[in-house]
Amino acid sequence: MKGFKTLVLFAMVLLLSACGDQPIDDFSHTNQRGETVSLESLKGTPWLATFVFTNCETVCPPMTFNMAGIQEELIKKGIEDYKIIAFSVDPREDTPEKLAEYLANFSVPDDSKWNLLTGYSQQEIADFAKENFKAFVKDDPNSNQVVHGTSFYLVDQEGKVAHNYDGFEQVPVDDIVKDLENLIE
Template sequence: MRKKLVLPYLLLIVLILSACSGGFKEEHNYKIEPFEFTNQHNAKVSLDDMKGKVWLAQFIFTVCTSACPPMMSNMADLDKQLIDEGVEDYKIVSFSIDPTVDTPELLQEYLDLYDVQDQSKWEMLTGYSQEKITDFAAKSFKTLVADIPDSDQVMHATYFSLVNKKGEVVKTYNGMVDVPFDQIVKDMKALSKEGA
């Protein structure tokens, strides 16, 4: 009789303990090097400006014919879900990987193509050389950016990177297909509460 009573009690304790340890778990910890780039409003945006905020980063360009349109659409959908879930203090940062073409004005026009509810959350960044963004992507995000010879296309990864309040990349997600929207929202909620 005693064993029958002990088993449900132990299961309850296990459930409580697992719920307590269900916080955010980082996959990696890449420190982002300091930057100061130009956004779609011709304003300077630096890493210091982003400190204290949780943000999602992606690498895109406006004449992209393959990965970028679905990535932008998925990021806009994700932005809607974050708003619906009451997540407030976050940013979405898109680094142009074709900075000679992507002026601030063109990046604003590109953003306008997507159904973004609150554009104030978005930083569409440019204002650097091709070499700089290639180097920055490799060092800070451990991701590839490479020109394709004799083409107006640029090779790049198709994932979203989650950055914590200290300016460290802590997790990545597929940004093009099978995007884990619920997990990203959950992770951003958890990170937003850290140190709040």
């Protein structure tokens, strides 16, 4: 039981440390439409971030489905001032075309808000995820899969992580919508 409590405490520290005043490192990558998306181009707009890849056999499809569900709720509330950023954790495979095909598999209410990014190395995204989101990204040496976290992150207008949430099973949709709405107000 003591080991479990230590594990829970460690997990809480990691979750809390992902929220802070440290701005996200500058980036400039290519989205599924072949457009450049940078931290600078996102300034002034809050955004939801996550990490996925197109040939994921486990968590990515449900996470993308969940993000589309969040977008449905944002539309119902009339919230328009946001973006959704999904960093590919398998940039060698995930071309803009593959990312566009992947997104087309989901009932996304407004794909103009979505930016699935690629155009960097595997090591760069692993370092970026760790340093900016306290997220884990690692190639599985025994398969074509990438091991990565399942969180969604709310990034404020200044490019700082304001909140993080479970993006896989216990997705707090109402909290995400409320937190995003509060950032906009």
